[in-house]
Amino acid sequence: xxxxxEESPKRPELGDLDSFAGIDELGAIDDPDNTDPDNPDGTxxxxxHAFEAGGGSGAGVxxxxxxGDNLALGPVPDLAPTDETHxxxxxxxxxxxxxxxxxxxYELRAVEAELNERWPETKIEPSLDRVNTLLNLLxxxxxxYPVLHVAGTNGKGSTAxxxxxxxxxxxxxxGRYTSPHLQLVTERISIDGVPISAAKYVDTYRDIxxxxxxxxxxxxxxxxxxxxxxxxxxxxxxxxPAEAVVLEVGMGGTWDATNVADAQVxxxxxxxxxxxxxxxxxxxxxxxxKAGVIKPGSVAVIAEQDPEVQRVLLERAIEVDASVxxxxxxxxxxxxxxxxxxxxxxxxxxxxxxxxIFLPLHGKHQADNAVLALAAVEAFFGxxxxxxxxxxxxxxxxxxxxNPGRLERVxxxxxxxxxxxxxxxGARALAATVTDEFAFRRLVAVVGVMSxxxxxxxxxxxxxxxxxxxxxxxxxxxxxxxxxxxxxxxxVFGEDRVYAAPRLDGAVETAVALAExxxxxxxxxxxxxxxxxxxxxxxxxxxxxxxxxxx
Numbered sequence: 053x054x055x056x057x058e059e060s061p062k063r064p065e066l067g068d069l070d071s072f073a074g075i076d077e078l079g080a081i082d083d084p085d086n087t088d089p090d091n092p093d094g095t096x097x098x099x100x101h102a103f104e105a106g107g108g109s110g111a112g113v114x115x116x117x118x119x120g121d122n123l124a125l126g127p128v129p130d131l132a133p134t135d136e137t138h139x140x141x142x143x144x145x146x147x148x149x150x151x152x153x154x155x156x157x158y159e160l161r162a163v164e165a166e167l168n169e170r171w172p173e174t175k176i177e178p179s180l181d182r183v184n185t186l187l188n189l190l191x192x193x194x195x196x197y198p199v200l201h202v203a204g205t206n207g208k209g210s211t212a213x214x215x216x217x218x219x220x221x222x223x224x225x226x227g228r229y230t231s232p233h234l235q236l237v238t239e240r241i242s243i244d245g246v247p248i249s250a251a252k253y254v255d256t257y258r259d260i261x262x263x264x265x266x267x268x269x270x271x272x273x274x275x276x277x278x279x280x281x282x283x284x285x286x287x288x289x290x291x292x293p294a295e296a297v298v299l300e301v302g303m304g305g306t307w308d309a310t311n312v313a314d315a316q317v318x319x320x321x322x323x324x325x326x327x328x329x330x331x332x333x334x335x336x337x338x339x340x341x342k343a344g345v346i347k348p349g350s351v352a353v354i355a356e357q358d359p360e361v362q363r364v365l366l367e368r369a370i371e372v373d374a375s376v377x378x379x380x381x382x383x384x385x386x387x388x389x390x391x392x393x394x395x396x397x398x399x400x401x402x403x404x405x406x407x408x409i410f411l412p413l414h415g416k417h418q419a420d421n422a423v424l425a426l427a428a429v430e431a432f433f434g435x436x437x438x439x440x441x442x443x444x445x446x447x448x449x450x451x452x453x454x455n456p457g458r459l460e461r462v463x464x465x466x467x468x469x470x471x472x473x474x475x476x477x478g479a480r481a482l483a484a485t486v487t488d489e490f491a492f493r494r495l496v497a498v499v500g501v502m503s504x505x506x507x508x509x510x511x512x513x514x515x516x517x518x519x520x521x522x523x524x525x526x527x528x529x530x531x532x533x534x535x536x537x538x539x540x541x542x543x544v545f546g547e548d549r550v551y552a553a554p555r556l557d558g559a560v561e562t563a564v565a566l567a568e569x570x571x572x573x574x575x576x577x578x579x580x581x582x583x584x585x586x587x588x589x590x591x592x593x594x595x596x597x598x599x600x601x602x603x
Contacts, residue, residue: 204321306344476509493579
């Protein structure tokens with residue numbers, strides 16, 4: 053809300069939702085508490101260069117309130133790396149080998165064994181009491197930094213990484229919490245864009261373990277694994293200390309453990325049906341659950357949605373007096389051109405146009421994620437008309453984005469790519485990208501799916517764009533049995549296009565051989581490809597198989 057004595061702008065009625073912009077009319081929200089003893093006035097000095105010099109006026113869109121007014125006055129920064137960038141300490145390239153060495157990895161496995169005795173991440177009780185109690189015992193670390201919350205069905209992890217990259221390029225020390233991980237659990241908690249070390253992960257767990265035990269003893273139900281991990285993340289970010297935190301919802305929204313934090317900005321990616329055992333099959337009910345991350349006085353930045361989903365999200369925003377920015381209205385992808393290694397974008401943000409943006413990721417869906425991330429960061433800083441972030445800094449941030457496991461190439465000849473698509477919506481986006489941006493002579497899919505996912509829908513999405521499919525079973529206890537997946541694949545592809553391998557390495561070997569086959573002896577072997585997909589777990593195991601380090 054605007055500072056001073058101005059009256060709050062009149063909110064639209066529900067019947068007038070189509071005209072609800074909610075951006076230009078609404079002012080900045082209040083500053084979060086700043087408990088840094090070295091910064092008692094609460095001024096966020098490390099981000100004084102986020103905006104173009106002399107850009108605009110007024111309170112902007114929201115974000116972190118008065119922070120936006122301070123930032124608008126800053127000069128255009130020198131974008132070359134300097135000695136003033138954050139030291140990575142034990143989080144980055146200067147880290148001691150012992151931090152991730154054999155002993156630390158051994159202790160990490162022991163901690164994971166303890167955590168795996170708890171409720172799995174796929175089991176959620178509609179209560180935040182336990183995680184709230186834990187954080188209260190820890191001194192409420194989640195209240196010591198501003199938060200950007202990312203919810204939705206697909207694209208959450210990609211959007212969170214892009215928000216992280218943008219904030220980091222603006223000079224902010226960022227903590228990022230995402231799930232699930234691809235290869236190593238430490239990937240979930242990142243500081244300065246780098247996963248915490250195995251030793252740091254273990255130390256953080258040991259630090260909070262006595263308090264976890266206290267909560268367990270006082271509750272009818274022990275804390276779940278995800279609740280403990282969330283507590284660890286909040287504690288690690290406070291210890292860093294982080295200047296802003298990006299949270300990815302684990303599942304749902306309202307009752308997700310991450311929702312104990314009151315975010316200044318909620319970014320909502322496209323919502324569709326997923327996690328049906330917990331969220332159900334009514335997309336409106338799913339949207340209501342995910343809309344719970346939109347908090348009073350915050351800014352909701354919303355990707356393009358089905359109309360019934362959009363209405364639910366806007367109803368929530370009105371209910372809690374949140375500002376709203378919508379894809380296709382307040383921000384948009386204006387132009388998109390396929391380029392070598394990614395795509396070139398022209399984006400309409402909340403504060404103006406950002407052109408010549410190279411994004412080293414493939415697919416229209418990633419362009420949509422990029423403009424959503426941009427709008428979220430603009431909202432965080434309080435951007436608005438004629439109040440634009442430094443365009444060159446935005447360009448550099450996007451150019452440096454890394455997104456492991458999302459149409460990632462891990463071998464050149466034949467090309468082997470992996471993607472963590474794990475539901476029909478994600479598989480359709482993957483299929484469209486492969487069709488639009490690649491020209492394989494023959495593309496063979498390797499598919500391993502979790503038992504609680506819509507494997508039939510995933511296979512149907514892939515069928516038009518691949519010549520054959522090799523089904524397999526990853527090593528997760530939740531993996532769909534090979535025999536069941538094989539039968540589903542044959543019902544979609546026909547028996548002559550389906551192969552089965554009990555292990556991923558064998559499946560990849562079979563797929564590579566198929567991709568290199570040619571019925572015409574004069575046809576060159578080049579042009580074949582392999583696409584490994586079906587679940588995050590399958591993509592992670594494939595990364596390990598091809599020697600990729602956790603990232």
